[in-house]
Amino acid sequence: MSAKSGKLSVKLGESSGVIKTEVVCPNDTNPMGILQGGRLVQWMDIAAAVCAQTFAETICVTVSIDRVSFRHPVRVGDILTIEASLSKVARTSMQIRVRAWSAAIGKPIKYLVSEAEFVFVAIDEQGRPTPVQKKSNPRRGLRKLKKIYSKKRIGV
Numbered sequence: 001m002s003a004k005s006g007k008l009s010v011k012l013g014e015s016s017g018v019i020k021t022e023v024v025c026p027n028d029t030n031p032m033g034i035l036q037g038g039r040l041v042q043w044m045d046i047a048a049a050v051c052a053q054t055f056a057e058t059i060c061v062t063v064s065i066d067r068v069s070f071r072h073p074v075r076v077g078d079i080l081t082i083e084a085s086l087s088k089v090a091r092t093s094m095q096i097r098v099r100a101w102s103a104a105i106g107k108p109i110k111y112l113v114s115e116a117e118f119v120f121v122a123i124d125e126q127g128r129p130t131p132v133q134k135k136s137n138p139r140r141g142l143r144k145l146k147k148i149y150s151k152k153r154i155g156v
């Protein structure tokens with residue numbers, strides 16, 4: 001990681017962690033103005049896919065989504081921050097832990113709104129499972145995310 005010239009940058013392949021942000025728009029919500037769970041899971045899936053593919057350096061597909069929880073309502077205009085990090089690497093599969101946080105503009109507190117465990121499988125050009133190399137420590141990405149993302153939170 002480099003902080004030279006005031007810019008924070010992470011070299012590709014150095015970190016297995018991904019942070020994705022979204023602003024919740026009316027089209028993402030139910031008639032009460034609350035974010036739909038399916039839309040949130042879609043965004044979480046994208047963050048997890050980028051995390052898996054960055055690590056595996058090949059296309060990865062979702063094979064399971066487990067232990068999805070929705071803990072806090074998210075409203076129109078809120079900013080969502082989705083963190084995805086590798087928690088386990090097997091032969092061709094990777095487990096990705098995803099957490100989503102919300103914050104209202106101008107408010108200093110972030111709420112943990114959702115958590116889930118995704119499993120992705122690396123595939124080759126024929127769509128067959130292909131082994132991933134254990135080339136780095138999956139936990140390293142998580143530690144880096146925690147360091148970068150140090151705003152006050154509640155609900156952990």
Ligand SMILES: CC(C)(COP(=O)(O)OP(=O)(O)OC[C@H]1O[C@@H](n2cnc3c(N)ncnc32)[C@H](O)[C@@H]1OP(=O)(O)O)[C@@H](O)C(=O)NCCC(=O)NCCS
Binds near residue numbers: 064129
């Ligand atoms: C991913 C896919 C190629 C795997 O094919 P497969 O014949 O099940 O492969 P295998 O049985 O050899 O399993 C491959 C790995 O996936 C894991 N796996 C397969 N199904 C799984 C599941 N439901 N949950 C967790 N892990 C699973 C296996 O444990 C194995 O892991 P390992 O190699 O690290 O030990 C195939 O299931 C597929 O194409 N699924 C559709 C994926 C997709 O389109 N996703 C988008 C959403 S629809």
